[in-house]
Amino acid sequence: MTDSPLQDRTVVITGAARGLGAALAHELARRGARLALLGHEGAGLDAVAASVPTAALPLEVDVTDPRGLDDAAGEVRSTLGRPSAVVANAGIAEGGPFATSDPASWRRVIDVNLTGSAHTARAFLPDLRATAGYFLQIASLASIGATPMMSAYCASKAGAEAFARSLQAEVAHEGVAVGVAYPGWTDTDMIRDAEGFAALHELRVHMPPGARTIHPADAVAARLARAVERRSTAVYVPAWLRLLQPLRWVLPPVVVRLARRDLPRWDSGRPLRATGRLGAGGRADRAASGPDDGRPG
Numbered sequence: 177m178t179d180s181p182l183q184d185r186t187v188v189i190t191g192a193a194r195g196l197g198a199a200l201a202h203e204l205a206r207r208g209a210r211l212a213l214l215g216h217e218g219a220g221l222d223a224v225a226a227s228v229p230t231a232a233l234p235l236e237v238d239v240t241d242p243r244g245l246d247d248a249a250g251e252v253r254s255t256l257g258r259p260s261a262v263v264a265n266a267g268i269a270e271g272g273p274f275a276t277s278d279p280a281s282w283r284r285v286i287d288v289n290l291t292g293s294a295h296t297a298r299a300f301l302p303d304l305r306a307t308a309g310y311f312l313q314i315a316s317l318a319s320i321g322a323t324p325m326m327s328a329y330c331a332s333k334a335g336a337e338a339f340a341r342s343l344q345a346e347v348a349h350e351g352v353a354v355g356v357a358y359p360g361w362t363d364t365d366m367i368r369d370a371e372g373f374a375a376l377h378e379l380r381v382h383m384p385p386g387a388r389t390i391h392p393a394d395a396v397a398a399r400l401a402r403a404v405e406r407r408s409t410a411v412y413v414p415a416w417l418r419l420l421q422p423l424r425w426v427l428p429p430v431v432v433r434l435a436r437r438d439l440p441r442w443d444s445g446r447p448l449r450a451t452g453r454l455g456a457g458g459r460a461d462r463a464a465s466g467p468d469d470g471r472p473g
Contacts, residue, residue: 181405183208186259188252190239190296191266193220194457195366196314196359199397200263205230207401212252212259214239215266216460231256238464239266239292245299258303261310261404264293264336268458269366272450274327281453282328284465289332294339301347308351310407312400313340317360320420323379344409353407358417359396360389366455389414 187204191197192213198220201211205228213221213234221234233255237244252259267289270281297311304311319337322330337356344354396413403411412418453462 180207180209182261184210185261186210186212186252186256187404188212188214188259188262188296188300190214190264190292191457192224192234193217193460195455196393196396196400197263197265198224199393200265200400201228201232203394203397203401204404205232207405209261210256212248212256214245214248216457216464239264239296240287240465242295242298245295249299249303253303258307259300259309260304260307261312262296262300262304263312263314263400263404264296265314266292266296267314267332268461269326269329269454270451270458271325271329271454273325277328277450281450284453284461285328286332286335288461289329290335290339293336297339297343301352304352305347305350310353310355310404311340311343312355312357312404313337314357314359314400315340317358317417319356319358320417320424325379353409355403355408355410357400357403357411357413359400359413360391360417366457 182204185208187209189197189201189204189211192201192211193215194217197213197215201213201224205211208230210230211225211228211232213224213232214237215221216236216238218234218236221236225232225234233252235248235251237248239245268285270277270285274282293313300311303309313336315337316329316333318326318330319333322334340354340356347354391413399411399413402408410418453459
């Protein structure tokens with residue numbers, strides 16, 4: 177795709193070792209972008225870097241470590257050039273009742289998904305100012321409508337959305353564009369792991385038709401790549417999710433009504449339990465930050 181505005185530009189992706197981050201790396205490389213791939217999993221980052229057709233720099237870093245991100249930004253700058261776009265994609269999730277959740281594990285979800293995004297923006301803003309660049313915050317359908325059993329994830333994604341909107345207003349006069357992405361359910365190992373827990377599966381399948389669909393990661397990544405090309409202020413996957421924005425105030429009472437009726441049987445009559453951090457990415461984060469969630473393994 178030699179006519180892309182991303183041709184020969186540097187793009188940073190956090191959480192790039194697997195899932196949506198890896199799929200986005202391939203989409204952006206197809207558009208000719210040089211890639212800085214950031215994340216926990218060194219071997220996975222190396223594999224993604226080796227599989228794309230453009231220059232790619234894998235950097236093992238924790239997005240909750242500001243100093244590590246500053247060092248990574250310096251290495252990106254000296255190796256690939258100042259980035260023209262940064263995608264704050266790194267994220268983890270866990271499910272289960274808030275009352276019995278492990279406080280440290282609950283906080284870790286907030287730290288990665290919200291604080292990690294802010295650290296990422298802080299580390300790369302000097303470059304984005306210099307290139308009149310673009311920052312894309314990966315939020316979620318959960319930013320629009322919170323659900324039971326996912327309190328940390330919903331809180332972190334709603335916070336990430338609010339952070340990005342605030343940043344958008346702060347840096348617009350400097351030529352930096354900021355966008356928010358609202359992907360629905362995406363076929364990643366995090367979601368596949370969640371499907372193994374009855375309550376989370378029931379949560380998904382009881383959503384309205386269309387909202388419950390699990391979308392291929394490649395299809396979601398293609399939409400996100402176009403958003404980076406266009407410097408979009410918002411991108412919804414699927415596109416009709418934008419219709420929920422003006423109806424956000426309606427969603428909480430509807431969710432409460434459904435949960436009051438259905439929650440007791442969502443876990444097949446067994447006590448609702450914590451899932452721990454979900455998917456291979458969640459397990460990698462647990463290995464890196466400490467097994468604080470009480471889940472075996």
